[in-house]
Amino acid sequence: MQQDERAESMLALVGRTNLIYLGTVFEGAPRIKVVTKNIHEGLRTFRFVTLTHRQRTLDIRRDGRACLYFADNERFETLRLDGVAAITRDPAILQAMWSEGMRGFFKEGADDPEYSAIEFRTSGGNFYKWPYIGNFELVGDEVVWKDWVKHA
Amino acid sequence: MREIIEAALNLASRSFTAELGTLSETGSPQVKALIKTKQDGLNTFWFCSNTSSRRAAMLARDGRACLYFFDPKTFEGLMLEGRAEVTRDPALLHGFWQDGMERYYPAGPDDPDYCVIVFRAEKGNYYRGMKNTDFAVE
Numbered sequence: 001m002q003q004d005e006r007a008e009s010m011l012a013l014v015g016r017t018n019l020i021y022l023g024t025v026f027e028g029a030p031r032i033k034v035v036t037k038n039i040h041e042g043l044r045t046f047r048f049v050t051l052t053h054r055q056r057t058l059d060i061r062r063d064g065r066a067c068l069y070f071a072d073n074e075r076f077e078t079l080r081l082d083g084v085a086a087i088t089r090d091p092a093i094l095q096a097m098w099s100e101g102m103r104g105f106f107k108e109g110a111d112d113p114e115y116s117a118i119e120f121r122t123s124g125g126n127f128y129k130w131p132y133i134g135n136f137e138l139v140g141d142e143v144v145w146k147d148w149v150k151h152a
Numbered sequence: 153m154r155e156i157i158e159a160a161l162n163l164a165s166r167s168f169t170a171e172l173g174t175l176s177e178t179g180s181p182q183v184k185a186l187i188k189t190k191q192d193g194l195n196t197f198w199f200c201s202n203t204s205s206r207r208a209a210m211l212a213r214d215g216r217a218c219l220y221f222f223d224p225k226t227f228e229g230l231m232l233e234g235r236a237e238v239t240r241d242p243a244l245l246h247g248f249w250q251d252g253m254e255r256y257y258p259a260g261p262d263d264p265d266y267c268v269i270v271f272r273a274e275k276g277n278y279y280r281g282m283k284n285t286d287f288a289v290e
Contacts, residue, residue, distance in 0.1 A: 023181030030173035032220035069183035
């Protein structure tokens with residue numbers, strides 16, 4: 001499998017996965033939540049809708065270390081992206097993610113004070129595509145592989 | 153509260169896999185899906201794993217862990233927080249052994265790369281829709 005095929009496979013997995021596991025840290029212990037993909041720029045940046053006062057929002061404000069985990073159990077592919085998450089209320093970002101279907105949660109629309117976004121930035125990760133597994137860093141938009149080996 | 157715990161137990165019991173959260177050497181969170189081998193209520197969960205895996209090394213260094221169960225059909229989620237450890241207790245290794253596992257552990261149930269991850273929950277958080285409930289696991 002060539003370098004670009006691996007990157008393409010990762011992007012395809014991201015593209016077809018709507019429910020993503022978000023790993024965070026609270027007081028030195030790991031936590032997991034499910035988030036729904038809203039906007040992503042390649043493997044580099046992901047944004048998710050959240051509530052300003054939800055526990056995971058508060059956790060991320062205190063400690064931004066995070067990971068995203070994508071799993072396709074039928075194709076034996078998993079992708080973990082490591083990076084940093086932050087909470088933003090940037091009006092341009094909130095507006096870009098807004099859809100009228102969200103009004104059930106946010107009565108005041110895109111300006112609702114309870115409407116926030118999680119912004120995740122990838123630094124590297126781990127990709128498993130049977131029977132191979134590898135670790136990589138993301139430098140700019142380029143995937144730089146540290147290893148890629150056959151997995152038992 | 154009893155109904156919440158029953159719903160949480162039902163979700164964990166019908167889940168084939170669980171996502172295990174652990175900490176890397178730098179304290180960053182890591183998530184991996186594992187096939188559930190056995191469970192005792194919401195208290196204890198067992199997973200077959202590899203002694204040489206990064207997961208086992210992380211747990212040997214820092215046992216703080218969480219398990220996550222999610223059903224996309226009902227939009228229920230359960231997070232259990234607690235501790236996990238790696239064991240090579242022969243009774244567990246032999247007890248969990250099944251035909252076909254020699255594909256992963258060629259030397260059989262005593263293969264040095266075959267181990268079991270035991271997770272013990274201390275507290276839980278169950279949600280359905282927009283409602284979140286925290287509870288202690290006793």
